Amino acid sequence: MDRAPALTVHVPASYAAEREYIVRVMLEEFLGLRVEVAVADVSHTAITVAGDDRRLVLADGLFSTVPEAWLTERSLPTGPLALFELGKTPFAAHPARALPVLYGTVAWRRDDTTLELGVDVLGGAFYLLSRYEELVVADRDEHERFPASANVTVREGLAQRPLVNEYLELLWLALRTQWPSLSRRQLVFSFVPSHDVDWPLAAERTLGRVIRRAAGDVVRNHDPAVAARRIVGHAARLAGRRDADVNNTFDAIMDASERHGLRSAFYFIAGRRAGAIDGDYSLDDPWIRALLRRIHRRGHEIGLHASYTTQLDPDQTRLERETLSRVLEAEGIEQPRLGSRQHFLRWRNPQTWRNCEEAGLDYDTTVGFADTVGFRAGTCLEYPVFDLERRRQLRLRELPLIAMDVALLDRVGADHDEATQTLAGLRATCERYGGTFTLLWHNSRLVHAAERRIYTEALGD
Numbered sequence: 001m002d003r004a005p006a007l008t009v010h011v012p013a014s015y016a017a018e019r020e021y022i023v024r025v026m027l028e029e030f031l032g033l034r035v036e037v038a039v040a041d042v043s044h045t046a047i048t049v050a051g052d053d054r055r056l057v058l059a060d061g062l063f064s065t066v067p068e069a070w071l072t073e074r075s076l077p078t079g080p081l082a083l084f085e086l087g088k089t090p091f092a093a094h095p096a097r098a099l100p101v102l103y104g105t106v107a108w109r110r111d112d113t114t115l116e117l118g119v120d121v122l123g124g125a126f127y128l129l130s131r132y133e134e135l136v137v138a139d140r141d142e143h144e145r146f147p148a149s150a151n152v153t154v155r156e157g158l159a160q161r162p163l164v165n166e167y168l169e170l171l172w173l174a175l176r177t178q179w180p181s182l183s184r185r186q187l188v189f190s191f192v193p194s195h196d197v198d199w200p201l202a203a204e205r206t207l208g209r210v211i212r213r214a215a216g217d218v219v220r221n222h223d224p225a226v227a228a229r230r231i232v233g234h235a236a237r238l239a240g241r242r243d244a245d246v247n248n249t250f251d252a253i254m255d256a257s258e259r260h261g262l263r264s265a266f267y268f269i270a271g272r273r274a275g276a277i278d279g280d281y282s283l284d285d286p287w288i289r290a291l292l293r294r295i296h297r298r299g300h301e302i303g304l305h306a307s308y309t310t311q312l313d314p315d316q317t318r319l320e321r322e323t324l325s326r327v328l329e330a331e332g333i334e335q336p337r338l339g340s341r342q343h344f345l346r347w348r349n350p351q352t353w354r355n356c357e358e359a360g361l362d363y364d365t366t367v368g369f370a371d372t373v374g375f376r377a378g379t380c381l382e383y384p385v386f387d388l389e390r391r392r393q394l395r396l397r398e399l400p401l402i403a404m405d406v407a408l409l410d411r412v413g414a415d416h417d418e419a420t421q422t423l424a425g426l427r428a429t430c431e432r433y434g435g436t437f438t439l440l441w442h443n444s445r446l447v448h449a450a451e452r453r454i455y456t457e458a459l460g461d
């Protein structure tokens with residue numbers, strides 16, 4: 001590795017912090033190359049190796065935005081996006097046949113020393129990873145979330161395309177065209193089943209509600225066995241026993257993960273300032289404490305499910321992180337890092353990332369679509385995040401969420417085969433690019449046989 005040539009990336013002087021961030025994420029973090037960033041009097045980014053006259057020139061798109069248009073509508077890509085056909089180029093080995101171009105052009109040119117790429121791979125990747133458009137476009141849904149339909153990539157039918165990974169592969173093929181001896185870091189696929197613990201036990205508190213719900217099990221879900229279990233579980237709870245509750249699927253989740261050699265992550269609510277919408281359990285409940293110990297003993301992960309009103313509240317985020325840390329310490333649970341996911345995926349750019357960082361969390365895993373499935377940040381790779389307002393990289397890392405049960409089953413409207421195929425396709429895409437397939441499946445969505453089957457098939461049953 002020491003003998004691998006160091007690349008010098010000459011960048012224009014504008015947007016220095018943003019350029020350095022994206023160069024380091026793409027070339028160092030993702031490709032594992034040695035890189036020096038040098039600010040130069042150039043109009044496009046140029047990559048060179050000392051003592052070698054070959055160059056790779058990358059078009060300047062997003063970062064050629066005039067300062068007064070930065071973070072405004074004028075700097076956003078507009079559809080329909082041009083497609084860079086890769087077939088008859090030196091990049092034909094790319095996994096995609098054609099690349100949608102967010103910034104730049106489909107042009108390319110090559111002579112004895114220089115390869116020029118019209119696609120602005122760095123600007124496009126920066127735009128997606130930093131969630132640039134979410135700071136520009138004001139659309140919000142009923143939970144004040146950025147709706148999928150406000151994403152240019154979703155509108156272009158690209159929700160399930162990890163464009164950052166696709167740009168990364170193009171960049172790599174271009175680098176290899178110029179310097180065939182370069183070698184990259186091997187990215188390894190992983191699958192993280194994750195579980196936001198909103199309702200560890202069924203929410204129904206009165207017999208009337210239990211019976212109404214049980215009727216729904218029979219009529220809507222054609223699942224009388226669940227109706228019976230629901231009533232038995234309720235009676236057991238009245239007698240002080242909660243293990244029979246229909247939502248208590250935690251051991252089944254861990255069994256399934258362990259069967260496939262996977263490690264589940266469970267995110268727990270540690271503050272209920274918003275009341276009923278924040279679930280109905282306490283981390284001081286002995287049943288919950290026993291569950292935490294069991295999750296840890298079996299080798300799975302525990303994280304924070306930051307409550308409904310935390311997205312813009314650093315103090316509440318910190319309070320909840322401290323509460324969870326205190327509980328874990330009291331239970332003798334030590335983990336190499338502590339991550340979180342926002343309840344309802346309520347996430348605001350860049351305050352929520354900043355809150356998580358300031359609260360002492362190591363990673364966030366919220367950035368996924370609430371109303372469709374796919375790659376909201378354009379990638380399946382974990383990455384260090386950038387604060388667009390303070391213009392600096394944070395220590396916090398983002399593990400993008402790729403698919404959530406609620407969005408898949410309720411919004412995408414998929415039946416069993418469709419849901420299974422969608423998840424298999426997303427998983428295969430993450431595998432192709434050596435990323436992480438982060439799937440969110442609530443413990444309360446494993447009650448009916450049909451939901452359970454979709455989940456366990458996604459795991460590989």
Ligand SMILES: [Zn+2]
Pocket residue numbers: 196197198305342343344
């Ligand atoms: Zn939640």
